[in-house]
Amino acid sequence: MLNTLIHLTGQRVIFPFYHVVSNQKIPHISPLYRVKTVEAFKKDLEYLLRFYQPMDLKDVMDFLASGKQQSKPGFFLTFDDGLRPIFDVVRPILLEYGIPAAFFINPDFVDNKSMFFRYKAAILMDKLQPYSSIQTTALVNTLQIKDIKGFLLGIGYKQRHQLSKIAEIMEVDFAQYLKEVQPYMTLQEIRQLCQDGFYIGGHSLNHPLYSDINIEEQLSQTQASLTYIHHHIQSDYRIFAFPFTEYGVQAAFFKSAEADIFFGTAGLKNDPEPRLLHRIPMEIKGQSAQKILQSQYLYYAAKSLVGKNTIRR
Incomplete structure (x- = not known):
């Protein structure tokens, strides 16, 4: 069914995202949403690999710049918030499967200095x-x-x-x-992710909802997080994922914000901002990747019929 939906909608590149994977109860997350277990996460990856080819950041930039795509549909995996299980649990799984990924961090929380x-x-x-x-x-x-x-x-x-x-x-x-719990990764662990070939991006300084702050603070939070990464990681790319959602961010923000790519959370959607790519949340009430992706494609197809699958700013 998914192959048919990919062909029907023409959406051959997707951007799934997670926060954390763990077999343990996590007191600072479990009351908010159901955390994917290692087994469930691996099943998600195996399902993705059946229909898509993993992309690295260069593939994503090529896609963004010219629409260049691989022969097989592709996916680029991302994770938000810089939580410690990323290093302890997710990192070895992605290395085992050979899947590239980007991790978006909040500088104020690195080394467990503070908390969301x-x-x-x-x-x-x-x-x-x-x-x-x-x-x-x-x-x-x-x-x-x-x-x-x-x-x-x-x-x-x-x-x-x-x-x-x-x-x-x-x-x-x-x-x-x-x-005691150390919920976040350390700077040393983040640097190790870079050495492993993964990518690090900004996620604001301390995770505000951007629609709750003015454009000056939006820009300050964005650029400060990117500057931190450039200083500590010496990356030659600048990628940013909006905390919570990009909803409420106006076109004026993108005219001033400096990043190669922005990532939103609106699911399978088009956007008038050429540098903004929307991601698919993969932690929805314990649902599998199969159910989430099929729902996203069906919703996109339905919205296409009435011309409402592009976000307006």
Whole structure:
């Protein structure tokens, strides 16, 4: 079926992306979404390899510049957030399969100096799970919030300071968590990925939702993360993946932002910005690559019928 959909839509190049792969419960992620196991991830890769040929960054740049494609449909794999299981779990699997990939990092989190605010919320949600009804009621009364989990999930970038206040009440020490769990890769590990032939890109400094910040801060976050990578990795390319989503980023941003390629998260979509490639999220409610990709192609085909498979800016 997938071959037919690829032929029908003409979408022969795709950009699947993940965050992490693990067989273990991850307190800073598991409350947010289901993490792919090693077995599930390998099945995804094997399915991709049945229908697509792995691409490296040069192939992607050639595709972007001239539409040049390989004889077989291609895919370029990417991972966001620079989490430690990338090095411990994903890296050996990709080396085994011979699949190139790019990893997008947030400089503020490298070496476990700090943590993404959504991961802090997840840690607090995880801490709530063993709470008794009496403990939960006491916390609700203290915070004067009826739906604590809903409140934690609703905290945005500009309200992130509230998480530290709640953590203090719940006796959660984020600094200790960073020290003991070390959720992020170190700079040394990131450099090793480069030596292995993988690519490193920017993902903003500290992972804001770009629609929540003004264009000046969008540009500052983007360029600072790219400058960090250029300084520490000495890469001759500049690639950037928007944190959360590119939704809300206006055309004016792309006129000033300096990068070879931008990566979004809108799935199988076209975009008027020639340097922006949209990626397919692969961590959807435990679904397999087969189900995710078939759904993406069917949705793209349906949108094509009414001329709505291109994003407007």
